Amino acid sequence: MTDRDSTSEVDQNEFVNTYLAKNMPFVARDCFTRSGPLASPWDLEPLAEKFGAYHVPVFDTLFEMQRSMRFSDYVSAIAAERTGAKPVSYVRWYARQRHFQMICADEAFAELAESWTAPSWVPSGGYVFPPIKENADPVRDRFPAKGFFVCAAGGRTRLHVDPWASDAVLCQVTGAKRFVMYPPSAGEFLSDGDAVVDLEEPDDERFPTWREVRPAVDVTLSPGDAIYIPAGWFHAAVALAPSVSITWNFVHEVNAARFAAYLESGGSTDATVKYFHATHEVAPAS
Ligand SMILES: O=C(O)CCC(=O)C(=O)O
Ligand SMILES: [Fe+2]
Incomplete structure (x- = not known):
């Protein structure tokens, strides 16, 4: 990444043409607003x-x-935990993304709609999914x-690739988070086809070549920063402080052709794909 890839002076066209279309990662500093309950940076x-009172999935x-x-x-x-008690794991409180989903963050997102903006x-x-x-x-x-x-x-998320041949954006709301990414071409070193190496507890026997590749991105996100994670890129995150992120x-x-190929190779039966297709059906003209 160059310095250019680490600014917020990028508009939608440039983001689409320079990063999305080319599958190149992008870090933007201080690029989205927080207010209300999302505003207090360390708390x-x-x-x-x-x-x-909400139940959240851990x-x-x-x-x-x-x-x-x-x-x-x-x-x-x-x-x-800050005072040394037993570690607890990671809350991923998702909005509804399938028909059968016990816990949804939809109400919380609705209540916080005035408390943040997406990066410009x-x-x-121009989305095909959703x-x-x-x-x-x-x-x-x-x-x-x-x-x-x-x-x-x-708290951390182990190295992985996201599903649905999809891209992702992660906005860091609270606390610092270290984010590491490897390009898709590193896959032969990092994965045996079934699993991906855990960077913190690597199984050197199962992944003998993982040390031969270095991350292309290794950044610390601060509150207000966001990162674009292109499809197929391996990524891992670890919180350096109590952390809140918003992602989608x-x-x-x-990238419609890539998504069409994913659908054709079996993706169309995925529960999340089916959910978004069903819920975005265009109403018949009256
Ligand atoms: O911030 C994190 O823990 C990683 C997020 C992520 O990569 C994911 O949810 O797919
Ligand atoms: Fe991910």
Whole structure:
């Protein structure tokens, strides 16, 4: 990445043509606004006050849900962790992205709609997944894997590639987070086809060549920063302080062919793909 790839002076056209279309990562500093309960940079308490009674899903260091707990209990557990108690894992509180989903963050997102804005370089239309042609806004529209991610310092997401041949944006709201990315071409070193190496607890026997590649991106995100994660890129994150991020996935029409190939190779039966196709059906003309 060059310095140019680490500014916020990029408009939607440039983002689409220089980064999205070329599958190149992008870090933007101080590029979205927070207010209300999302504004206090090092503090989860205002969020816990507002949403403490909600049950939120708690995950391992990847996408395996372990249990649910009251958000207030989770925030208390994080506070205890600062004083050395047993570590708790990672809250991934997703908006609805499938028909059968026990816990949804939709109400919380609706209540926080005035508390943040998406970065201005985020396209306001032209999506094929979800199929929103214009006036798209990640603040109020549903997107696949749109969620609040909350964890203590040390909370992390292991190295992985996102599903749906989709891109992602992650906005860092609270606390610092280290973010590492490798290009798709590093896959033969990092993955055996089934699993991907865990950078913190590597299995050198199973992944003997993983040390032969270096991350193309290794950045610390601060509150107000955002990162674009292109499809197929391996990425991992670790919180350096108690952390809140907002993230979502999407496919823009410049990458429609790639998404069509994904659908053809079996993706059309995916529960999230089916959900977004069903919920965006255009009403018949009257
Ligand atoms: O911020 C993180 O923990 C990583 C987010 C991510 O990569 C994902 O949810 O797919
Ligand atoms: Fe991811």
